[in-house]
Amino acid sequence: MKLKTLTLTAMIAALCAVGAMIKVPGGLGSMALDSAPAFLGAVFLPPVAAGTAAAIGHLISAMTGGSFLGPLHILIAVEMFIILWGFAKLHNAGRKYLKWIFAIIANGILAPLPFYWLNSPEFFFSMVPVLLLTTLLNVVIAAVVMPVFSRAFQRKEAH
Numbered sequence: 001m002k003l004k005t006l007t008l009t010a011m012i013a014a015l016c017a018v019g020a021m022i023k024v025p026g027g028l029g030s031m032a033l034d035s036a037p038a039f040l041g042a043v044f045l046p047p048v049a050a051g052t053a054a055a056i057g058h059l060i061s062a063m064t065g066g067s068f069l070g071p072l073h074i075l076i077a078v079e080m081f082i083i084l085w086g087f088a089k090l091h092n093a094g095r096k097y098l099k100w101i102f103a104i105i106a107n108g109i110l111a112p113l114p115f116y117w118l119n120s121p122e123f124f125f126s127m128v129p130v131l132l133l134t135t136l137l138n139v140v141i142a143a144v145v146m147p148v149f150s151r152a153f154q155r156k157e158a159h
Helices: 003-020 034-039 046-064 072-091 097-109 114-118 120-159
Strands: 023-025 029-030
Touching: 003 034, 023 120, 029 120, 034 046, 034 072, 034 114, 034 120, 046 072, 072 097, 072 114, 097 120, 114 120
Parallel strands: none
Antiparallel strands: 023 029
């Protein structure tokens, strides 16, 4: 990995850490705005780096939320990696709308699905509305800022 890519990945992970401090309260805990910067990272980071930044962002969010870092949070970090990897792949393929639909469905509905069986159906159904709302907030923030990022990086590459 090039030093530039590593540095940009670290910067996106740091922005994810800042977003992790902004919590959306829910019934079973709180979700955070930690994935918006990772979605933005898809503009200029390779898919693996964007996924790594998202996984780090989730782990920081779990730590700042008072959650212990057990195997369930490792599972969520892996899910975040996969979601951002897929999002970045769709972004790089020029799938303008599909990437956002994928992000909302994968992060807001599919990611908590293992908890239906690991915890309980009640846990899953009480978590999904808050997670879906938080996912929508993250996606809207990223969708508003992404065109500015895209133009800035296109201009920089042209020089």
